[in-house]
Amino acid sequence: MTHVAIADQEEETHHHPTSFVAKYVWSQDHKVIAVQYSIIAIFVGVVALILSGFMRLQLGFPDTFSCINPNTYLQFMTMHGMIMVIYLLTALLLGGFGNYLIPLMVGTRDMVFPYLNMLSVWFYFVSVLVLLASFFVSGGPTGAGWTLYPPQTILPGTPGNEWGIILMIASLAIFIVAFTMGGLNYVTTILQARTHGMTLMRMPLTLWGIFIASMMGLLAFPALLVSAIMMALDLLAGTSFFMPTLVSLGDSVDHEGGSPLLFQHLFWFFGHPEVYIVALPAFGMVSDVLATHARKNIFGYRMMVWALVIIGALSFAVWAHHMFVSGMNLIFGFFFATTTLIIAVPTAIKVYNWVLTLWQGNIKLTPPMLFAIGFVFTFTHGGLSGLFLGNVIVDVPLADTYFVVAHFHMVMGVSTVMVLFAAIYHWYPLVTGRMLHEGMARLHFWMTFLGAYAVFLPMHYLGFLGVPRRYFAMGDTAFMPESAHTLNASISIFALVLMLIQTVFIFNLIWSLKRGPKAGHNPWGATSLEWQTPQVPPGHGNWGDKLPVVHRWAYDFSVPNAKEDCIPQNVPKGADETHHDGSGEHSEGKTV
Amino acid sequence: MIIVIALVLLVLGTVLFHIFSPWTFTPLASNWVAIDSTINVTIWITGIVFILVNLFMAYAIYRFRYRKDRRAEYEPENKKLEVWLTGITAVGIVALLTPGLIAWADFVEAPEEADTFEVVGKQWHWMYRFPGEDGELGQTHPRFVSKDNPFGMDPDDPAGQDDILVFSNILHLPVDQSFKVLMRSMDVLHNFAVPEFRAKMDMVPGMVTHMWFEPTRTGNFEVVCMQLCGMGHHAMRGRVVVQEQEAFDQWLAGQPTFAETQAADHRGDPERGEQLYATCAGCHGNEGEGNADMNAPKVSGLDHEYLVRQLRYYKEGIRGDHEDDTYGQQMAGMMGVLDDQEAIVDVVAYMNTLPDSSAPTTIEGDPERGKSYYESCKHCHGAQAEGNYFTKAPRLAGQHDWYLVRQIENFREGVRGSHDSDQYGPQMKLFAQRVQSERAVRDLVAYINSLEPDTDSE
């Protein structure tokens, strides 16, 4: 191995940009790119949130608002799902937080390929523009559901079956290119640019989460690309990859021999890992937030790392649990139910370890900590409801009902967003140099946490009842008592309140930029490298003249006999600390 | 500390909500007790984990809240504890999976004694097919689908000739008889689901999927489509009537075989129909053009199947039964003229020979606004309101506009389409509820007035 430090070598060519455009628009600085990613993602996320507001209005108060009809409902639903999963969560967690934190946490000056990184964010921007453009073409955006299942996606009878779907496919393809450029950077940077002393097992869990998720993203997105290409060919060139012979609204369609199930396999081969692409960075970040604010090392660090790796690997072998009632060979149910429930074990271990991190800690209930606790609660709920759906026979009555909607919103929506908020409250001081307003933060937490639970807990029970998802209106349904409609209305009211309260958060983000209290250096007393830069916020090149050297793991909180209750990673081992041997025997019996 | 109280209350609230929620599984109506018992096991196990984890977390937050003079413990890991926790979790998982997979093994293979029937899904309704005397379903292919052969039966397959076709989304089944359900889709993905039966399965164009169940109690059960199938997904409903064997046999005997539907007399005898029509002409006009003064709609230019269905509804009290449906009641009163199904078919055959002409416009409205409402109608009724046999939607263009207004209002208010045995009425009800104001209805009808489909194509 040649040990010419990349960053040192780059120093000559990496000159400081001066003009506004070079600094904030065509910037190659990972921190600026991260902020660009975040702003675009949050903007498009707000759009998706508003769309869900329209859907809830229709569901809670059917046929009261004439702007929502069966077509627009499906379009809003599709765009809401697609934006939230891909353009908000994936982009914000990896493009935003990944970009910002990776170079700082591994102790380097920038991503390994800054130019590629810049291209990544601009491709992402274009993909968002193309996606939003579909609102303005004839027929509007596609209304095929975020799963885009053929044949209906490209047939009349589904809104946006002409231009909407083309733009959707194009946008996804561009996004995949953007993600691949970013992902290659994240993975390479973590593997090749770690500073001296930073062994793999000394990395904070945030890095591990981002690393495994990026790796999975790189290997899973090709499946989406393949299915998008094939669907585009079916649509534009008349091929029959996914299209069998069929009669659409009375007209024979000129296709023969394709299989819609093939698409579903491809889609979920991407789609299921995608769930973990979103979840793993969140797992990582919440671990660091919990440890820092509980002033305690993360419990069972090695187990946490192995669990991430195992979840990442296993998630490629569970995809067909989304297809238990899809008409695929029923025998597959045995295999996929088993793998799915096996994945529950490492996931459960992570939950135990988060809770055990709190045990014997010294817990500061700061806003990030509150959100982290909110995460553990909602994730436990969402994870456990996943055990219903993963167990193939239980999935049969629950598939495609509101139970599924409630489950994935709890686990991917609420709990992941809880982590996003925790992370934003935690790292905002680093990015901007100022703290967010605490009063607003607490108000935001309470309304979000309780509101979200009030929205999604009852939804599970609509699913038990058998209420199907993706219905524009329920009308008179024999098995739905009148009270279920009232429940729907109350869910809608909670959802709207939940939505409105997010304006407090957005306002806080902007208000605190100028007026928030100055954060100073390392306000939370964190140990990981990103808080140890000479300047706060970190300047161009992050580290001044010399790269930091790492001497310890990222969780030296409350080390016995140490003077401070946290020892940053770049502090050399001192004589005053007794080295804890950390073996199981020592602390046995004290826990639980 | 509020967070501790909040966590405890949330756990408590969740448990109470679960216990007292009136919204839970519908009473089981099939053999799938195993599904319900696996769900119960799952609820117990996950419930206990949920309570323990979160109460433990609340306690930890309470006990180890921040104090300036205290320091957290330093405990990187605890192998023994972690191994124990992993082990217990694994046991829990096995406890969930075992009953699940055993039940699944049962689900995968239909029993020997199961009878067979077929569900056909298409945008946006259901049809059913039973094997005839030979006990075998005939071959089908989408390329055979036509107005006279909506099931796409292979006309040359002898096995298909005696297949019993149910041109309705209402299915009857005998109680305590297991069925293997073969499932087929004409166009896009659908999912045949009856919550009370628990079993459900997607239908995929290009292949035949299957599942099995045994209805265990009589009653009426709603069928819903559970796989997004386009704009009308939410309106794709049906009904299963589970009844005693004799009643079922009687019902089945009333359904035509494929061979019967292909016979010439299935389309009716217009000459006999002409005589019968003499009575109708008083109100509906000699050429079936309708008459506003008599509140009689135009009956020319309408689809055969649609007219037969409506007349049958009048005859059987499915339409014109509602107390607010004054004109419907009048029409129902006239049905004495048509003695039986044959008479209905004959008179419709005659109506189909009448020349089609557009009714005069009487409604003023804003067609531009109406167009936006019509967006939801066009998939079934056609972009030019020409009607579509495939979606069972009648032609609207050329109909008297005052009649359209009245019918939209009737559907919306539940005056029409509310009867249990009305097949497509509930569907129209869902869509008519979209046009709430009088103005909206007028705008919509004004737009339909402005459409001029090619009169030759139906």
Place this chain on the structure above:
Amino acid sequence: MNIFQKLTEKPWEPSSDAMAAAVATGPTSQIDARKLMLNIFLAIVSVLFLLIFATFITHSQYPGFESLAGEPWKPFADTTNLWLNTLWLTLSSVAMHTGLVKARRGISGHALIAMVLAIFFAVQFVLAQLWLWRDLSGMGYTLPSNPANSYFYLMTGVHALHLIGGLVVVLRSTFLLWRGGALERIQNSLKLCATYWHYLLGLWLVLFFLLTRSPETYRAIAIACGLG
């Protein structure tokens, strides 16, 4: 240290030789990073093609799938054209390797000639593939006419796109070579290009193999892969 040892390290324990750890880790050169990135990229491309292969084999078992070989009248019963195209790509690969070897020895002139040849052969290959497409369409084997044809166009098309994308990078390296930049940098750049080129050649051979099998072979593969 192998990966297993790395992942079982107890990071909180005092490392016996902290200095050794600090030396053993640390950022590596940009060259290593590029190499790693290329390898990951090749893994991504492999996944992409593996997925296409999987769907192709699955699809080959559906009724109505008419493979392009297996009977004397099928277009790929005679594979002369395909062998010719293989020759172009092989020559391109060999030329690029030669270019790399020459550049390593510091003979820039020869390296430049080899690289230009490599580009020429690669372009030949793409043109020959286009010719093949034209031939097949002319014979009625058009893109939508049968899933087997669709897969043929899809796979060769995606392969060609990767080749064209690679050409952009190769052109850039060749330009650097011609202009006479820092030799070490050019060598590394050529090394990466050559790796990519050999990979594409290998990929093409797999495609060649897969596209010219008989229905029976597809059946066998499908059964072997559990897709049948």
